[in-house]
Amino acid sequence: MRPGSRARLAALAALASLGACAGRPDPEQARTCRRALPTLVPAGARITVLRTGSGPQERSIRIDFAQEREGRTPLPRYAVCEFSGMSRTDLSGLTSDRGPIGGAALYLLKHYYLDTPDAALAEPGAG
Template sequence: MTASRLAALAALMSLAACAGNPDAEQARTCRRALPTLVPAGARITVLRTAPGPQERSIRVDFSQEREGRSPLPRYAVCEFSGMSRTDLSGLTSDRGPVGGAALYLLKHYYLDTPDAALADPGPG
């Protein structure tokens, strides 16, 4: 194999490796929504962040822990619009979709607040 073919193969392999990584800003936005999906006082531990089932979506698998109870495995799928890469257009958890009004309030009055930044459970 020639050097140019080896270089092209290496470049393709590195592109393929990057394709499986979710966008860091989208993952942060999705993590910031997690506290709104659990009861007050529950602790969230992010287990995995991966590309979601649709184009421009992220799936976050997490554990919900409450005192005196076993950890509960949960997940959330955040969908992003084509307007900007961090414009949340949909949020669905293992308990179902977040409705229009609740999603609107989440986007416009919570996600970019200091409270949301403090409640971000981190990348896991």
């Protein structure tokens, strides 16, 4: 990590915590959402979860994270995962700071990635 990167991450975490909502998101929903994060960043980027909290809609959570790449300043990012009423962990929508994930990509993510060993290994730790 470059000098000053830790200070930047600490500042990002402090800013993210200012917007924290009351209540804790469901741990299984948070796990599902964290497993989707690696699909939102370039290959080789590291993810540091800064905050996990309630999302803007009912049955949604928001994860604020930093995207880190060698030789670059950490980039603040976020993802909002929405869950259907069908089951507690049925991901029904994924939006990042770069926009929503489309239907086909969401389908592939749900059915061919989230419950795999690769997703479990790539899951960033809870923040």
